[in-house]
Amino acid sequence: MTWVWLLVLTALALGLGYAPINERLKAFLLVCTTLAKILVIAAVFMHLRYERLNLIMITFAPLILAVILFSFTFPETFGSATHLIRVR
């Protein structure tokens, strides 16, 4: 049953990939489907929903650190940052 839900979410993500919508909205919706998928996998397949809250909390560490890294580095790409890259 979980398997079916994961396939539905995958189909949704695939549809989003081809949808002719704004890039930012697409990015946001793809993040949502991805997070939904990993939460289902972690909770059901990896049995996190049966584990103690302590263990569940430490598994969120990479996600939080990734958000921090992303929000500190990504703004650097706005504006004229193309000097950072070599264009062939």
Added chain:
Amino acid sequence: MDSTVAEQQRILDSDWGGGRSPFGTSWSKFMMWIFIISDALTFAAFLITYGFMRNISPAWPKQTEVFNMVLITFMTFDLISSSAVMAMAVGAARAGNPKLAVKFLGLTILGGLIFLGCQAFEWTHFIEEGATLTHNPWGVAQFAASFFVITGFHGFHVFSGVTILAIVAIRAAMGKYSADGVENAGLYWHFVDVVWVFVFAFFYLL
């Protein structure tokens, strides 16, 4: 010996009252989780670097025109299905049915091998079309570089996962069987699936 017991008692009587197993799991499962958490950080760094490089590039190739999306979708389907079968293997192992567990483990390994085969095919195709770490016919060099590094690292994880699952399956078939071992291998396999979910969404679809 006596001093050790006394030391333990001193800790148990303290305010902390240690030794209560804050995570309530076996050591092996806890270590697997610690490994997964640190490994997740590696992939997070890769994907964030990829996002950074992509956003400072003047143009990024359209993935749907470069890659065979039917193949990529099949690979995603294959990995998710093998993850589901792995969950069934863990269930069978927990229920004390090693024969069924070995059968499901075999199917999981098959799923992993199919995935690796598709990836080998994809890489061959990509390289034959002229992609290297520093050059590619579609646009900025960072496109092929992030493809090789991200899918390469993920593919290597799939390969190690297949190896671990093969060891667990052989041991289970030999009767040297522990439900914890199957579960830990399963945790790793699901993690590989989780990473692919990210790669699929952000590298191929976005």
